[in-house]
Amino acid sequence: MSTDGGGSGGVRAVGVRRAFGAVKAVDGVDLDALPGRVTALVGPNGSGKTTLLLVLAGLLVPDAGTVTVAGFDPVTQGLEARRRTGWMPDVFGTWDSLTAREVLTTVAAAYRLPREVGAARAAELLTLVHLDEYADAPAHVLSRGQKQRLGLARALVHDPQVLLLDEPASGLDPRSRVDLRVLVRRLAAEGKTVLVSSHVLAELDEMADDAVFLSRGRTVATQSVAGAAAQRRPWRVTALDDAGLRAWLDRSGYALAPPDGEGALVELDGDAAAAALLRAAVGDGVPVVSLAPAGGVLEQAYLALEEERR
Numbered sequence: 001m002s003t004d005g006g007g008s009g010g011v012r013a014v015g016v017r018r019a020f021g022a023v024k025a026v027d028g029v030d031l032d033a034l035p036g037r038v039t040a041l042v043g044p045n046g047s048g049k050t051t052l053l054l055v056l057a058g059l060l061v062p063d064a065g066t067v068t069v070a071g072f073d074p075v076t077q078g079l080e081a082r083r084r085t086g087w088m089p090d091v092f093g094t095w096d097s098l099t100a101r102e103v104l105t106t107v108a109a110a111y112r113l114p115r116e117v118g119a120a121r122a123a124e125l126l127t128l129v130h131l132d133e134y135a136d137a138p139a140h141v142l143s144r145g146q147k148q149r150l151g152l153a154r155a156l157v158h159d160p161q162v163l164l165l166d167e168p169a170s171g172l173d174p175r176s177r178v179d180l181r182v183l184v185r186r187l188a189a190e191g192k193t194v195l196v197s198s199h200v201l202a203e204l205d206e207m208a209d210d211a212v213f214l215s216r217g218r219t220v221a222t223q224s225v226a227g228a229a230a231q232r233r234p235w236r237v238t239a240l241d242d243a244g245l246r247a248w249l250d251r252s253g254y255a256l257a258p259p260d261g262e263g264a265l266v267e268l269d270g271d272a273a274a275a276a277l278l279r280a281a282v283g284d285g286v287p288v289v290s291l292a293p294a295g296g297v298l299e300q301a302y303l304a305l306e307e308e309r310r
């Protein structure tokens with residue numbers, strides 16, 4: 001484990017377990033999420049991501065293990081920890097009778113922000129998540145994606161040091177996904193600790209600095225996204241003359257996967273190897289059209305774990 005996960009504003013979990021009856025939802029998780037970085041929580045359905053996030057948010061008590069959030073234990077120092085934690089659940093609970101603005105001012109009041117500060121904060125956040133138009137509409141009329149955006153705003157009301165986002169991109173349209181990515185990167189750049197779970201691995205590639213892989217309630221791997229990108233993985237290369245390309249790759253000693261679509265799949269050791277292939281191919285007059293990783297960094301790392309769904 002690296003140095004200061006929970007100490008100066010980060011999140012640290014060591015040996016965390018939580019069962020529901022016979023189901024060991026979280027069964028030995030170790031995790032460090034550092035300030036200024038976005039950490040992806042990746043795992044198949046039922047691997048314990050939501051349960052872990054609930055423990056970190058102080059909403060579920062772990063059966064064993066220790067958790068520190070921004071330097072505080074969510075169990076024994078709940079108030080201190082929660083003050084510094086922004087929690088966005090995967091499904092936004094409907095507060096049917098409240099307007100979007102009232103949802104935010106109510107949360108602000110719960111965090112004891114003075115009324116005018118809460119009102120200003122609500123207005124600012126509604127603009128940030130592009131919900132000005134719906135500010136005074138009852139929250140239940142919002143679409144799923146709009147509710148997600150309101151959920152994100154709600155998590156930010158008290159300007160928390162740590163953000164725990166459970167599937168924040170689900171239900172968002174492409175524009176809103178880009179906005180989310182930009183916002184998450186900005187929050188990390190401000191020094192906040194962001195822990196984000198998602199199934200959309202390609203999205204996490206662009207958003208995350210580090211990844212923690214869960215399977216059956218356990219941490220099975222921890223990796224920096226840049227580190228994963230440098231590992232051996234398949235790249236797809238296409239050329240105007242497919243047969244000529246394959247013959248050239250073969251002659252040049254590249255291991256080719258069986259044809260599975262356009263062009264050829266080649267195993268390469270990271271970006272530098274890809275650049276070398278491109279240079280050599282062009283030098284030899286092969287009319288290369290494209291060369292790109294076949295699938296995202298995290299997707300490849302995830303598939304390499306070969307763990308089952310639950």
Ligand SMILES: Nc1ncnc2c1ncn2[C@@H]1O[C@H](COP(=O)(O)OP(=O)(O)OP(=O)(O)O)[C@@H](O)[C@H]1O
Nearest residue numbers: 020023025043044045046047048049050051052310
């Ligand atoms: N309140 C509960 N009561 C009983 N079992 C639960 C409860 N919450 C979660 N579980 C079980 O614990 C396991 C982990 O669930 P969890 O929701 O944490 O997984 P997840 O990784 O978030 O899954 P998904 O990707 O599908 O959201 C699952 O087998 C689930 O059925």
